Amino acid sequence: MTGEDELDEDALRDSEVLPTRRPHPVVIAASVTARGGALWLPVAGLMALSGKEKAAKRALAAAAFAMPLGHLVSLVVHRRRPPAATMPARRALPEHPDSSSFPSKHAVTAAAFGTATALEDRGAAVFVTPMVLLVAYSRLRTRVHWPTDVLGGLAMGALVALAQAGIGRSARARATACRLAAMVRPVFSDHS
Template identity: 40%
Template structure:
């Protein structure tokens, strides 16, 4: 039980610290990142740009990213949030006005982070340089979820784990389907 207590206390300390982060950069950059990530607009936009301008590699990366993102959202929002009831961080932990605009759903896990990490990881497996570029907004989404008071850091960590698992699962499923169909496709 001591481990669980220590984890809760650490989660609380990190939430308070991140939410209290007073930085002009954070105040200017994080709200637009949250808006772009809402309803996965950011990732759909990236997929369209990759598919339109990246040839075969871009299309492959876009399909992998969108498929992984959908799988991560299904697991995080459609399954885990329904099974785990967790309140958002208390308003008194969040010293700024962003705390008023939070969802009513379970805090655990962060669906935004799951989608961001799934998309980014899947893209990185197909097109590493573009995946590295996607990692920047993905990290910003994760930071924003805690800074705004929408999630505890452990919610974000769970979302990231779901995203990584979704990307790995989609890649494995695609390879299995290709192998079963007998197609010859380069890695």
């Protein structure tokens, strides 16, 4: 048995605390609407309408970068999905994914959106974070991912948002330095 097989078996044993019956419709809806990042578009729209345009833009940008990154990683990491195709929990979804299980692209995108929101506007994060957690839980509850797929996806999405915030700060710092240099340059050039 390889290390990955042992990890999968441990994760399956750990995930057996989740029921196998059909999930609540809210859980199913969270999983379905988050496919392809679609859930985050209306959420960003509501954020913008409530005066949180900057947070909405940053969150969408983070999600837009994180999603293809998650797909790229899944092309490199070939991991089988949990063997749960016959469970009512799994049959509740209209989708029956057979792509690589790691990472959960739903979790990657949700975490990027949620982390970027939290970094920009804590008030908006109070409403967005429960949705992020619901989407992540939905992927476990419907048995389409191993727990480590979801945790890895959450970590990857958070790192994307943190990197985006760092790049944004660096760009703002460079722009400020350029403005200061432009103001100071004439003073020194006149005295030379």
